[in-house]
Amino acid sequence: MNASTVQAIAKQSRLAAQQLSSASESMRNLALSNMADSLESVKDRVMEINAQEVLKARQEGQSDAMTKRLTIDEKVFQYMVSRLKKVAQRPDPLNRVLEGHTNPAGLRVCKKSVPLGVIGIIYESRPNVTTDAAGVCIKSGNAVILRGGSEALQTNTLLTDAMIAGAVSAGLPQHAIQIIRMPGHEAVGELLKMDDYIDVLIPRGGKGLIKRIAEGTRIPVIKHYDGICHLYIAADADPMQAVELAVNSKCQSVQTCNALETLLVDKKCAKLMLPLLQTGFNSNNIELRGCEETQKLLHDISPATEEDWHTEYLASILSVKIVNSIEEAIDHINHYGSGHTDGIVTQSLNTAQQFEQQVDSASVMINASTRLSGGGDYGLGSVVGISTDKLHVRGPVGSDELTTYKWVAYGNGHLRG
Template sequence: MSHALSPGDDIGAYMAQLGQAARQASTVMRRTNTGCKNAALLAMARHLEAARPTLVEANARDLERGRASGLDAALLDRLELNESRIDAMIEGLEQVASLPDPVGEIDGLRSRPSGIQVGQMRVPLGVIGIIYESRPNVTVEAASLCLKSGNACILRGGSEARESNAAIAACITRGLIEAGLPEAAVQVVATTDREAVGHLISMPEYVDVIIPRGGKSLIERVSREAKVPVIKHLDGVCHVYVDASADLDKALAIAVNAKTHRYGTCNTMETLLLDAPVADELLPRLAAAYAEHGVELRGCERTCQLLPDVTVASEADWAAEYLAPVLAVRVVDGIDEAIEHIERYGSHHTDAIVTESYTLSRRFLAEVDSSSVMVNASTRFADGFEYGLGAEIGISTDKLHARGPVGLEGLTTRKYIVLGDGHVRR
């Protein structure tokens, strides 16, 4: 029941053991059928259900230690595992079990003039390393998505959640064993030594990709030091551009929703761009709506002429990811200036245009180089659930491999398959 490997003094040797075991497990996972993977997910859900008291107790010890060491209220909130969060973990497992299995899907199988048939088959990446911070429910989310996509994974959670993560890991292991899968298909790193991360990101022989989930400094450190490919999720400096051709009621609804639906998420609008001809009419209506929500505005000169009470934005405001009830507002002259602004200051995450113009909607979709580009919709829709991926492991701001919300498909790759009948090349 307990994990075979335990960390000793030599963290490097321990991590290499985990890596080796994961690599071996990945060759089993690769050929595990959908039914068996789903059985493991549902068994994990049952074991979490049965372990509720244990989970809450383990989490209480983490919370106590956190409080004693002075963690702030926001961090303590993210660390907490209460009954409703355990419900959510269990529902998450059931939901991932119900998603279609991407592995084995064959695309574009076509006959070639030589007589061979060529197509692409979707296959697991292999071993995925995930590094995350305080939220212990990530342990279940990450494990379930990696398992369903046929990968083995090595999970490194935050030290503040170590007892909660160990209790969750025990349920995951029981589920794997019950379904007849290798325990090493999901391994939770059992040391809080920071050195472990350094090893995890430097073992290309055992780990195929690293996904860091957490603050900017974690992601930047991992990206800088990794010797393994990284799927990363950096800032969301998202824009809504309201063109002169917009329906102003839609513009108002979208601009308010994109800012105020939630402040701390990466798909929240941080800068609003208004086309000059509609600024006069729209700005006062927007200002009133934002005032109601307690959103502070920082404006360009032209904004401040129309709204004298607004603070003048500095250069830094245009590139800021506030994650707070603050919004930068700029009046621009048409779509070209808007796209230039987005190109210069944006983070290529999610940007939207509000317009009734067919031509401008097509231009914006084609020319804005962001992971999600929207017409007449709130940036808050940029999310794996809203997009129908079922669940997401993060939102990639990379261009290669996976871009935007990363679901099961982003945890797979496609290899070519060739079917012949004794064919040789002439």
């Protein structure tokens, strides 16, 4: 594959997007359902090819975490299929009338949701992104260009070919779903130049990948940066609830972007709370790193440095800071946080509302685990990422978020006077 081939793919996607813009809801949902069936029909082959790629990755000395992400087992396969079926059942994100009125002269104006056009998804090893991303893109009437990691290329290609067959059998254009089949970085570089044909890029992976892409292209990028998530235990928090929420936010799955990284404890309840919290974290093997005040109250914990407040550990480490007030908690979060998910434990409605208003984050959790932020618990279904941007989409990126809108005005010879 050379530059002209990447350009050929991008042009085909642009044409497919124009055709897709008229595809009815029932046609798109039939396509999703056929894509699920088509996946089922190649299941044995997918498992076989995937097992070969997993073996190869192991032989090449890849980490356990990486080979685990790469693996499609029975459960992952069923999950991929079921997500396509579920996205088919969701309400149509297109042709929603978002606003509308008739002006004094009788011109009827409405603002309606339409597809973005062509979406490029660049991702690392998880093959389920292949099917999830194609699903939300087709649901929202977008053409999609997939670009997965080299280590999963055969698996991803097989999954994509099956989905293409399903989509085409429902009447969607041949190039509604495409995958870049060549390994190596060159093709990604070419993709980044396709600003005439691609409307938005969504990179899924480490911060380095996202940064490289965002800085190397004129195409708008929906970015999924760090989740440096905080929980603030207010002075009036229910102690048991606070411990449960802190432990669940940190420990339920330490490697996820909505896991807790920094715990803020109000000075007025620190003496009571910190020993209870330490017990909870100790029994989950979490290393605590505390501010000076925290170290005075808890023994045997390491000091937190300035760098700790900036760190997304994605590991069994938690930084702990005592704050003098809710204002200090909010300032800390807005300064060190990444605007992903931040929570408070409080019994006071006023305190909750102040936190809700002033914390500048995509998700604000009141007496709820930070782990509950995301497409699933928000009722969005499949998502292709969690945006840490503030423009266009903030938080989970589902099929609704892959739309834009157009204004349509119906007149009867209306002129401007």
